[in-house]
Amino acid sequence: xxxxxRDDYDEVTNYVANYVKERIRQFNPTTENPFVIGLPTGSxxxxxxKVLVEMYKAGEINFENVVTFNMDEYVGLPRDHPESxxxxxxxxxxxxxxxxxxxxHILDGNAPDxxxxxxxxxxxxxxxxxxELFLGGIGxxxxxxxxxxxxxxxxxxRVKTLAYETIIANARFFDGDVSKVPKLALTVGVAxxxxxxxxxxxxxxxxxxxxxxxxxxxxxxxxxxxxAIQMHPKGxxxxxxxxxxxxxxxxxxxxxSIEHVHQSxxxxxxxxxQGGVKQLRKVVVSSRSQTPLNGPYEE
Amino acid sequence: MPTSEIKESDKIYKIxxxxxxxxxxxxENAYLWFQNGKIIHxxxxxxxxxxxxxxxxxxxxxxxxxxxxxxQINGSYGIDFADYEEPVEVLQKNIDKVAxxxxxxxxxxxxxxxxxxxxxxxxxxxxxxxxxxGSATGGAEILGAHVEGPFxxxxxxxxHKQAVFKDAKNGIKDFDEVYGPxxxxxxxxxxxxxxxxxxxxxxDAIPDLVARGIxxxxxxxxxxxAEAEEAVTKGAxxxxxxxxxMQAFHHRDPGLIGVLGAxxxxxxxxSVGHPAPSSTSPDRKRPDPRPFYGLxxxxxxxxxxxxxxxxYSHPTGAVLVTDTLSAAGLPSGIYQxxxxxxxxxxxxxxYIKGTTTLAGSTITIVQCIRNFRKFTNCPLVEAIEAxxxxxxxxxxxxxxxxxxxxxxxxxxVFLDDTNGDIAVKRVFxxxxxxxx
Numbered sequence: 001x002x003x004x005x006r007d008d009y010d011e012v013t014n015y016v017a018n019y020v021k022e023r024i025r026q027f028n029p030t031t032e033n034p035f036v037i038g039l040p041t042g043s044x045x046x047x048x049x050k051v052l053v054e055m056y057k058a059g060e061i062n063f064e065n066v067v068t069f070n071m072d073e074y075v076g077l078p079r080d081h082p083e084s085x086x087x088x089x090x091x092x093x094x095x096x097x098x099x100x101x102x103x104x105h106i107l108d109g110n111a112p113d114x115x116x117x118x119x120x121x122x123x124x125x126x127x128x129x130x131x132e133l134f135l136g137g138i139g140x141x142x143x144x145x146x147x148x149x150x151x152x153x154x155x156x157x158r159v160k161t162l163a164y165e166t167i168i169a170n171a172r173f174f175d176g177d178v179s180k181v182p183k184l185a186l187t188v189g190v191a192x193x194x195x196x197x198x199x200x201x202x203x204x205x206x207x208x209x210x211x212x213x214x215x216x217x218x219x220x221x222x223x224x225x226x227x228a229i230q231m232h233p234k235g236x237x238x239x240x241x242x243x244x245x246x247x248x249x250x251x252x253x254x255x256x257s258i259e260h261v262h263q264s265x266x267x268x269x270x271x272x273x274q275g276g277v278k279q280l281r282k283v284v285v286s287s288r289s290q291t292p293l294n295g296p297y298e299e
Numbered sequence: 300m301p302t303s304e305i306k307e308s309d310k311i312y313k314i315x316x317x318x319x320x321x322x323x324x325x326x327e328n329a330y331l332w333f334q335n336g337k338i339i340h341x342x343x344x345x346x347x348x349x350x351x352x353x354x355x356x357x358x359x360x361x362x363x364x365x366x367x368x369x370x371q372i373n374g375s376y377g378i379d380f381a382d383y384e385e386p387v388e389v390l391q392k393n394i395d396k397v398a399x400x401x402x403x404x405x406x407x408x409x410x411x412x413x414x415x416x417x418x419x420x421x422x423x424x425x426x427x428x429x430x431x432x433g434s435a436t437g438g439a440e441i442l443g444a445h446v447e448g449p450f451x452x453x454x455x456x457x458x459h460k461q462a463v464f465k466d467a468k469n470g471i472k473d474f475d476e477v478y479g480p481x482x483x484x485x486x487x488x489x490x491x492x493x494x495x496x497x498x499x500x501x502x503d504a505i506p507d508l509v510a511r512g513i514x515x516x517x518x519x520x521x522x523x524x525a526e527a528e529e530a531v532t533k534g535a536x537x538x539x540x541x542x543x544x545m546q547a548f549h550h551r552d553p554g555l556i557g558v559l560g561a562x563x564x565x566x567x568x569x570s571v572g573h574p575a576p577s578s579t580s581p582d583r584k585r586p587d588p589r590p591f592y593g594l595x596x597x598x599x600x601x602x603x604x605x606x607x608x609x610x611y612s613h614p615t616g617a618v619l620v621t622d623t624l625s626a627a628g629l630p631s632g633i634y635q636x637x638x639x640x641x642x643x644x645x646x647x648x649x650y651i652k653g654t655t656t657l658a659g660s661t662i663t664i665v666q667c668i669r670n671f672r673k674f675t676n677c678p679l680v681e682a683i684e685a686x687x688x689x690x691x692x693x694x695x696x697x698x699x700x701x702x703x704x705x706x707x708x709x710x711x712v713f714l715d716d717t718n719g720d721i722a723v724k725r726v727f728x729x730x731x732x733x734x735x
Binding site for chain 1: 327330341342343345346347348349350351387
């Protein structure tokens, strides 16, 4: 797992947006081989989408061959309700960029057969060859998507009843009235997310600190479903200083030092976007003299 | 949806890089979509029909506002809507000429105004001025005729010929007799009637006319404040060219102008046809019972100070009108108009030749907006709304005109508002771009 720590929310946003941009660019998607990305909703990714839109307007990113799968959607809320996740994605991303409508997949919370809808969603992900990069946030209770505490870590897309803490957290979008928040949602499962070839979780704010600590310093635990990322070969968490408040000092120092080492010893030219290392930086010729007591060390 | 299956009429247009006038504010980072000449919300089309924009229009940072509406215009380019002597085909061509010529000023809808005339004239002319949708090649939309008179006061006749003036002792029968069968079509043919409340029978006929969907405007009247307020309670919701052709303001009987200061008119049940509440309304939350009022902002018909006073006493009721006469749009020179010799001078003012008597205005609606903003120092949004939202509300059509809300007609004006001025750059009528 990589843990990238940045000073504040804005730096995290810029890091993630740039990462997404570079991943797409390096992937070089085509119609036959599109870049398949999983997308979240909520206050964490809102700013990321804003930056992506600006990048699109500046001609730095192209969504023509990007296929999207959203994590979740409320059940029973009209699709064009201002708080539906369809509306969220439309307002914050899709209406601004050149993504093709047929490349967009969001679960239909008003489908006549919800189980069928979930199965179809999983099938569609498989049909396009799986998800290349899944972006996500984390709830204060450590959940990813709507996989509330107690969700199986091998779960797939299904209907979930929302936890009380989640309903309270979402009430702010429904005039602060908990009774207006939908109680059921369709969500991708923990395993659906972890099946992606890379998972990037955005964790910002002091109120997420306990969740982050439990997810990376605790064990893999269905009470903190983001902890499943510990079993993922390419997990990346991007967080701000505030979110690290409950981590051990050693953990924070370790991950910060990694970046420092990468810069000085490896150098950006030898470092791939996803953390692969080609070789160490070429070091300047040493001024050490060669004597029989020192090895015949060839520079 | 494969591109080859899309019909022209189904094409979705998306305007980008625009600043839009929406809900009384200029918003950036928003887009406008329209299809089939109507403004749409594309979200459901995107998710359900999998449709995206077929054509992108780059506004390049310009301000996009609804098309301007002129509710009082007597003619232009030497053409008067009250002309009746020529054959119908010629009259029709003339009307089309004016409708087309107005587009370049951003006027996408208008009420052709007919001055007081004899019954034969109305019978011939009104059928040609029925409601007709606009198009880029056909011209601005004709909302319906504005018949100014003949139920008006000889004391405030202005340039009207008093021989044709009438009273309405027989109520609505007199109106039907003068205007002819077109009046039965209500606002499909006649949008506005300007009449004087003090004329016999006029006030009592107001409810019958309002029932046909016609907007009743008080004007060319010597009425007193009590008569004016009575007309408002009966259903009159407009004042024709405030200050002109009415009693001057008197502090003990403010007359028709004084309606702007009315405080105990009954609050309307519905907001249709009534100004929105403002900080000067009798009830700050419910529709304003005071009427709308037309203003000719050429700086000549009304002193700028008077415009300012009217605006600040009743900001949501201001409706900008040009009230142009036939000489509008003609180069400066001398013309034979309505039986008199009229001289149009360099700055556009039109006088009876050899005198300082105004023969009418030659102003354009966009110039009205500039002047109104200059005289009142109001925000640009409010100046534009006085030529878009307010006239649409006056006629009860704000669901489709004078607005960029979903469901509105795609009548759009792209304005360059740099340097504190406004200039019309692009015009769309019913979703088609006009070649300027």
